[in-house]
Amino acid sequence: MMRSLEELEKLRWPLRQQALDMVYHGKTGHLGGDFSVIDALLVLYFRHLNTSPEMQDDANRDRFLLSKGHAVEAFYAVLGAAGYLDVKDVIKTYAKDASPYIGHPNRGIPGIEMNTGSLGHGLPIACGMALAAKMDGLSYRTYCFMGDGELAEGSVWEGAMSGSNFALDNLCGLIDRNHLQISGDTEDVMKLDSLKDRWEAFGWHVVECDGNDLKALDAAFTEAEGTKGQPTMIIAHTVKGYGSPLMENKAGWHHQVPNAEQYETIKAELKARAEEVRNG
Numbered sequence: 001m002m003r004s005l006e007e008l009e010k011l012r013w014p015l016r017q018q019a020l021d022m023v024y025h026g027k028t029g030h031l032g033g034d035f036s037v038i039d040a041l042l043v044l045y046f047r048h049l050n051t052s053p054e055m056q057d058d059a060n061r062d063r064f065l066l067s068k069g070h071a072v073e074a075f076y077a078v079l080g081a082a083g084y085l086d087v088k089d090v091i092k093t094y095a096k097d098a099s100p101y102i103g104h105p106n107r108g109i110p111g112i113e114m115n116t117g118s119l120g121h122g123l124p125i126a127c128g129m130a131l132a133a134k135m136d137g138l139s140y141r142t143y144c145f146m147g148d149g150e151l152a153e154g155s156v157w158e159g160a161m162s163g164s165n166f167a168l169d170n171l172c173g174l175i176d177r178n179h180l181q182i183s184g185d186t187e188d189v190m191k192l193d194s195l196k197d198r199w200e201a202f203g204w205h206v207v208e209c210d211g212n213d214l215k216a217l218d219a220a221f222t223e224a225e226g227t228k229g230q231p232t233m234i235i236a237h238t239v240k241g242y243g244s245p246l247m248e249n250k251a252g253w254h255h256q257v258p259n260a261e262q263y264e265t266i267k268a269e270l271k272a273r274a275e276e277v278r279n280g
């Protein structure tokens with residue numbers, strides 16, 4: 001279902017509110033990483049991914065893996081907007097006993113292709129899916145979103161090697177480059193400088209963009225689609241907690257659940273962003 005960037009500009013604030021509601025009522029979750037990646041998820045699902053709730057058994061549907069699986073609340077919100085699930089159900093039951101909506105993506109939920117959350121698994125599996133498309137003569141594309149902290153996992157670099165070795169131009173990765181991971185700055189935990197050079201050295205086409213700018217993301221995915229002979233890695237420069245000054249750029253909000261007062265503050269911050277859009 002194609003939506004204009006103007007429509008997505010409106011959608012990105014209420015969808016963050018839904019993620020906030022899931023975490024607040026479920027008393028667990030990862031709001032910082034949800035808020036940094038939700039814009040990229042929206043642009044992908046509503047402007048690039050060739051799949052839909054009706055296409056789930058279609059062998060030629062595009063594949064998407066949220067390798068940074070802890071951002072599942074953002075994923076549920078986007079799947080809800082795209083018609084895969086009822087987001088009210090998610091908000092009501094998220095992380096509660098017997099709910100299918102657990103804290104990481106789980107196969108069996110419509111639209112979820114793979115269980116993720118043990119970091120580092122997405123890219124090698126995405127390589128396998130992209131290679132399978134080539135072997136089967138199918139035209140579907142495969143996308144995989146990772147966190148920058150996730151790049152400390154060795155298996156990511158096996159995927160990096162395989163992607164170019166098999167010339168997987170039907171594969172597009174995205175790194176949510178927000179400079180923070182669970183315990184602080186990525187440069188203190190595991191240095192990632194020269195990130196573009198590293199992926200290029202592994203044989204990937206690299207696109208850098210502002211990962212909280214819908215237009216820039218849209219152009220990056222379009223460039224990936226037009227790239228032949230090698231896979232593309234989009235380095236999306238984002239702000240962890242984007243849209244909530246209370247949470248922005250603070251490592252503590254990786255996994256923190258807001259109290260009642262913080263909940264109201266974040267809600268007001270999101271409402272203000274939504275009003276900005278309405279007032280042009």
Ligand SMILES: Cc1ncc(C[n+]2csc(CCOP(=O)(O)OP(=O)(O)O)c2C)c(N)n1
Binds near residue numbers: 117
């Ligand atoms: C294999 C593995 N090791 C450790 C963890 C614990 N963990 C959960 S989130 C996280 C930090 C991830 O940081 P990043 O990928 O940058 O995510 P973001 O900041 O975008 O939320 C870690 C280490 C995990 N989920 N899987």
